[in-house]
Every structure is written in C-alpha cells, then in structure tokens.
Amino acid sequence: MKQVTCAKCIACGAETDATPDVGLCPKCGGVMDIRYDYAYIRRSINRQILENRKVFSMWRYREFLPVPASVSFPKLRVGWSPLYRADTLAARLGVRTLYIKDDGLNPTASLKDRASAMAVAKATEAQAGIIACSSTGNAASSLAGNAAAAGFETYIFVPGRAPKSKVAQLLMFGAHVISVQGTYEETFELSRAAIARYGWYNRNAAINPYLIEGKKTVAFEIAEQLGWEMPDYIAISVGDGCTIAGLWKGLTDLYQAGLVDRLPKLLSVQAAGCCPINRSFESGEPMEPMAEDTIADSIAVGVPRNPDKALRAIRESQGAAVDVSDGDMLEAMRLLGAYSGVFAEPAGAAGTAGVKKALETGVVPHAATVVSVVTGNGLKDADNARKAAGEPISIPPDMDLLVKALGHIAVPTKPSA
Numbered sequence: 001m002k003q004v005t006c007a008k009c010i011a012c013g014a015e016t017d018a019t020p021d022v023g024l025c026p027k028c029g030g031v032m033d034i035r036y037d038y039a040y041i042r043r044s045i046n047r048q049i050l051e052n053r054k055v056f057s058m059w060r061y062r063e064f065l066p067v068p069a070s071v072s073f074p075k076l077r078v079g080w081s082p083l084y085r086a087d088t089l090a091a092r093l094g095v096r097t098l099y100i101k102d103d104g105l106n107p108t109a110s111l112k113d114r115a116s117a118m119a120v121a122k123a124t125e126a127q128a129g130i131i132a133c134s135s136t137g138n139a140a141s142s143l144a145g146n147a148a149a150a151g152f153e154t155y156i157f158v159p160g161r162a163p164k165s166k167v168a169q170l171l172m173f174g175a176h177v178i179s180v181q182g183t184y185e186e187t188f189e190l191s192r193a194a195i196a197r198y199g200w201y202n203r204n205a206a207i208n209p210y211l212i213e214g215k216k217t218v219a220f221e222i223a224e225q226l227g228w229e230m231p232d233y234i235a236i237s238v239g240d241g242c243t244i245a246g247l248w249k250g251l252t253d254l255y256q257a258g259l260v261d262r263l264p265k266l267l268s269v270q271a272a273g274c275c276p277i278n279r280s281f282e283s284g285e286p287m288e289p290m291a292e293d294t295i296a297d298s299i300a301v302g303v304p305r306n307p308d309k310a311l312r313a314i315r316e317s318q319g320a321a322v323d324v325s326d327g328d329m330l331e332a333m334r335l336l337g338a339y340s341g342v343f344a345e346p347a348g349a350a351g352t353a354g355v356k357k358a359l360e361t362g363v364v365p366h367a368a369t370v371v372s373v374v375t376g377n378g379l380k381d382a383d384n385a386r387k388a389a390g391e392p393i394s395i396p397p398d399m400d401l402l403v404k405a406l407g408h409i410a411v412p413t414k415p416s417a
C-alpha cells in the first residue's frame with residue numbers, strides 16, 4: 001500500500017503503522033487518521049485516467065483508499081450514486097444552481113454503505129470472522145448487508161427507538177440484532193464492552209479510522225460528476241460527525257493530489273433538537289452532550305464520538321452550521337419528493353432543509369452553486385414519510401364521488417372540428 005504512510009492521532013500526533021485493526025491512539029486515546037503520500041498519488045493518477053475507468057463504484061478511486069491490491073473489493077455495488085441537477089427545486093428554494101447527490105440509492109439505501117464496504121474490506125484483510133457495531137440504524141443495516149455479501153457474521157446493537165423498517169432490513173441480512181432499551185449513548189457503550197470482550201472486528205465509526213476513508217468517496221464522485229468544478233457549498237446532515245469529516249477528507253485529498261483547484265464551504269446541518277456539534281462550532285466552547293430530541297433518528301446523536309474531525313472540517317472549509325427543526329425536515333422531504341423526484345428519510349432531507357434555511361438567513365447567497373447530499377432513502381422510515389406526505393384521496397369506486405373530490409380540476413373542452 002504505497003499510497004498510505006501511517007495512522008496519526010489527531011489529538012497528540014502519535015504515529016502508528018496503518019494495520020487493518022487500528023483503533024484509538026495507543027498513547028492518548030484520541031481518534032486516529034489515515035495518512036497518505038500525496039506525491040505518490042499525484043504520480044499515479046490524473047483526471048483522464050479516472051474518467052476512463054470502467055469501475056462504477058466507490059472503488060473507482062482506489063489510489064486514495066487504504067486497501068492493498070491483494071484484497072479483493074467487496075461485492076455489493078456501493079457508490080457512484082447519481083448527482084442530479086435540480087432546477088425546479090432550485091427555483092423553489094431561490095438558489096441559482098442546485099445539485100442533489102442521491103446516496104439513498106446505495107445497496108442498503110444510505111451513505112453508510114460507503115463506510116461499511118470499507119469495514120468489510122479491512123475485516124477481510126484482518127482475517128476477522130465476526131464484525132460488530134452499534135448504530136442508530138443505517139450503519140447497522142449497511143454493515144449487515146455488506147457483510148452478508150462477503151460471508152461475515154455480524155453482531156449489531158441498535159437503540160430501541162430505531163425505525164422498524166431499519167431493524168427489519170438488518171434482520172433480513174442475517175445479522176444478530178441486539179435492540180438496547182436505552183439511548184444511543186448506552187447502546188454504544190454496551191457494544192464497545194461486548195466488542196472488547198468477544199474480540200469482534202469493530203465497525204464503530206468513531207473508533208475505526210478506516211470508515212471515514214470509505215465515506216470520503218462521496219467527495220470524489222461529486223467532483224468528477226461536476227467535471228472537477230467545485231461547487232460553492234456542500235450541505236450534509238451531521239450526527240456523529242464522521243460523514244462530514246469524511247466528505248472534507250475526500251475534498252482535501254483531491255486538492256492535495258492536484259485534481260481540483262479550490263474547495264467548497266461545508267454546511268453542517270443538525271436537528272435543532274440534537275445539535276451538539278453545531279452548538280460547539282457556534283460558541284467555540286468544548287462540545288456539551290444534548291438530548292436526542294428529533295424525528296431524524298439517523299442524526300439523533302446526543303454524544304457525538306467524533307466531534308473533533310467534524311468541527312475541523314466545518315472550520316477549515318470556512319463553512320457554517322445550520323440547525324433545522326423536525327418541521328423543516330418534513331417540509332424538505334416533501335420538496336425533494338415533489339420537485340426533484342428524490343425520496344429521503346428525515347436525516348436524508350436535513351441537508352436540503354439546511355440549504356433552504358441558509359438561503360433564507362443569508363448564510364448562502366442566492367447566486368451560489370450548491371450540492372445537497374441526500375444521505376438516506378425515505379423508504380427506511382415509512383412512518384415519518386406518511387407524516388410528511390399526508391393522506392391520499394380516499395373514496396369508494398364511484399365516478400361522481402371522484403368528480404366531486406377532484407372538483408377544482410378544470411376539464412379540457414374538446415377542440416371543435
């Protein structure tokens with residue numbers, strides 16, 4: 001793996017070998033970061049080489065990824081999700097140019113597949129037998145699916161409040177599921193203790209530094225899909241903080257490898273009822289835990305485990321923090337659906353809700369080019385989709401009643417011959 005140099009602690013700077021089972025810093029317990037030799041990467045690829053590749057998945061960018069050539073890539077097709085130019089929605093929101101990156105189209109329907117595919121590749125390299133994690137839902141179902149395709153057993157800890165469709169999804173992928181009657185924080189702690197006790201491969205994003213390396217592939221795709229022209233802003237929803245940190249890592253990787261010549265600002269979008277990272281960004285104070293009071297289960301993380309990388313990403317990009325209410329997210333779900341044909345779960349729509357709010361408050365200028373990442377598909381949370389969408393017209397099979405129900409629709413008159 002000539003592209004990788006080492007794993008380096010973001011707190012104390014200690015360096016270790018980038019072995020497949022790197023966890024927290026052995027010296028200070030800080031979060032590790034995988035480091036690359038950008039001079040080597042620069043020599044290995046350019047835009048042309050990438051554009052000519054026939055691999056249409058996250059593994060298209062293998063020079064930037066910490067996987068040795070001897071490890072075969074996991075089977076499910078993760079990544080290379082579409083980037084839609086959304087002119088109708090842009091007009092509704094009042095922004096000149098808007099793109100929607102629909103990561104809900106990944107195999108298990110969320111951006112988490114990028115991290116789980118990487119976890120499976122690293123577990124393969126580590127010759128692990130069992131992979132485990134705790135999750136608010138999507139990391140769990142993505143691990144279960146990607147592990148199932150690669151023949152691993154999984155043990156997965158979810159908080160009792162995880163939406164039923166997500167739990168059904170992971171049971172369907174054959175995972176051993178432990179539903180913990182407690183908060184996400186308590187769920188995480190139990191999984192951590194169990195992983196230590198049983199020696200499972202750890203897919204917890206706040207501990208395993210490789211997961212961000214999977215998530216960063218979303219940035220490579222956005223850049224290539226935009227012809228290497230960076231947008232002014234990228235909006236993304238934030239829970240634990242690994243996704244936005246991964247997005248930023250990918251963007252800076254591209255910059256360091258000379259593939260793009262400027263960087264966008266990041267909009268960190270959190271639920272107003274659970275926004276500890278945004279609060280810390282705004283106040284400059286150390287992060288304080290918050291309650292998990294939002295319908296957006298995927299970003300309801302009261303004690304983020306990775307705030308430092310996330311905070312650094314927002315600051316270094318000269319970005320902004322935007323908090324959105326549950327009502328804002330339900331509205332963004334309707335707007336995405338009705339004006340761009342993209343179906344998002346509440347956390348998936350949070351980025352778009354954040355764009356709307358940032359335009360209204362003047363944080364983002366109307367002349368900007370904005371990418372909003374939809375991080376999870378609406379079918380994952382049918383209850384909230386029903387809440388956002390309302391009820392259909394319900395009538396007995398009768399034409400008169402239909403005409404009455406559709407009363408406001410004008411009937412076209414036949415053109416006279």
Ligand SMILES: *Cc1c(COP(=O)(O)O)cnc(C)c1O
Nearest residue numbers: 138239240241242243298375376
């Ligand atoms: C996990 C997740 C996020 C946030 O990612 P973090 O790494 O926890 O910040 C956003 N949206 C969806 C749909 C997710 O599943």
